[in-house]
Amino acid sequence: MATLIETLPHQRKADHHRPWPRLIVGAEGWRLATGYLATGHLTLLGLWGDGPIVHMAVLDQRDVAVLSYECKKGTFPSVSTAHPPAGRMERAVRDLNGLNAVGAPDTRPWLDLGFWETGRPLGKGCAATKPAPYKFLPAEGEGLHQVAVGPVHASIIEPGHFRLTCNGEHVVRLEQRFGWTHKGVESLMAGSSLNKAAQLAGRVSGDSTVAYAWAFAQAVEAARQMQVPPRAIYLRALMAELERLANHFGDIGAVCNDASFAIMHAHCGILRERTLRAAHACFSHRLMMDRIVPGGVSNDLAPEGLAQIRALLEDAKLKFPRLVELYDNTASLQDRTVTSGIVRAELARQYGAGGYVGRASGRGFDARRAFAYAPYDTLIFEVPVLNAGDVDARVWIRIREVEQSMALIEQIMARLPNGAIRTPLAGNGQVREGVGFAEAFRGDVMVWLRLAGDGRVERCHLRDASWFQWPLLEAAIEDNIVADFPLCNKSFNCSYSGHDL
């Protein structure tokens, strides 16, 4: 059966775009795709600018396509008019590339807060914009008051601004304002060597450095049609699952801590620390930065590392179930997490929310399953899905994923092939394009890139799962009490840096 994507009217297919096609579309194809997004037949994976072209990546079941529209007069038909999840991306494309979405309901700046050296840094460039007062959305009514939080937050977390409009204790509206940690990663990547670009990719969101490096490597390997040695593939998965474990342990504890239940935080913190130490023993870096590189991995597993992982798993198998029981049986904790911050299934689907945010609200998408990239095509694991959509469900998804990751690590260790860990880069000389996905602990990371003939990166776009999760936090917090905001926020644990880039 022809997929929906194949039926989209297009002028031609890009010549060297892998592993999925890139279709060059006109207004008709673009609008039709927008319509399919609005009706839920397609899911938006990303929208970004590239010179005078705007691309959008869409998902049709398990097929992906990139649609490219040339903005003849610097404009393109707005997607967000019909499909709100594109809204922030259109605003970012305007800030970065100077391409305008015609008919967009919201044209306020998004990442450009008025402080950059140049405006439109990824486009033609222009004089820096003046910081104009930002118009927050109005909320009117008797007795409403506003609570403004950030960009600097009270704990050791990233910067972002939250504007809460409240009626007494109840939140009537949350509006987020981001861009504070914008570092211009994509513009630093343009023209940089593959090595430098890989390092940058691993520093888009430090907590997901493995997933980013993997998605980046997959995009390069797809573009250059390279084969990665089997041992490297398994080592990548080992790193990815260790990263997932460490983050989930940390998050489960931190959510409980935001409900003032410190003992869970302390014990989960111990498991997290043990995981990071095992990672260090295996790959000589606690977060495993720069270990996944295009073509394979940079370090082989240290022989003494496996024993550390075994000890970690043994310890966690003993302790973690007791912590889960503690979580489940503590009424005061459950009182805070159950029914707080509900994300409706319909919204999760519309936004294509990945990770535990989607999976706690009935959307069972997991890049490891959907795209079955090696070695997940041969490993046995379940993708847990729940429907309650509350803080509690997001904690439970993490709990189940901890169990799955531990089982995956055992499989990986049992099957770890011998042999080379890296293939030399091949296929230079031609312009090539590729897309890569990796499932980070918080959801799918997408990397799209075009490599120049000399091996440099011409354009690279990295899309964090947070883009489609942050907006749902705005919806989830409505009608909750202000005091539950930190709890809900932690249960999402979206990335600021990954979003701001």
Add this chain to the structure above:
Amino acid sequence: MRKTLFESLTRGPLTEPPSAPDEAALAELAQTVNRAARARLGRSLSIRHVDAGSCNGCELEIQAVNNAFHDLERFGLRFVASPRHADVLTVTGPVTRNMREALLRVYNATPDPKWVVAIGDCAANGGIFAGSYAVAGGVNDIVPVDLHIRGCPPSPIDLLKGLVALIEHVT
């Protein structure tokens, strides 16, 4: 729950022996911390953390100094929620242009005497992000820094060594 609590009481702590202050950090501090008279802070310092644009990797390791293994508070150092309560600012990240003003405001809101610790390679000079249109520079380009703790990210042990050197020096 009772079982977990009981075990916590009977089992020895996981906390590891204290780290010796870092020699290089002591040397840097000896040069920089001369503008404030050594305050009588009773060997206790309050830290306010500011992420001025990091990739969040540094934050993960700063959080880790609070875990049971490292237990920062035993050295008399603790993180507080407001700059008004702080003696020390820890700052991470290349300072993005978007965060520059926020960092300055936090600095100005912190009462004297105060010390600034720049954490991570990015905080030292912008690191891998240096040269971007969106990056203002290292922390020292915006506010005076007393101590740099390098690393990408620095490990919790490196952080402990640096912070312990700081408290040795100023109290």
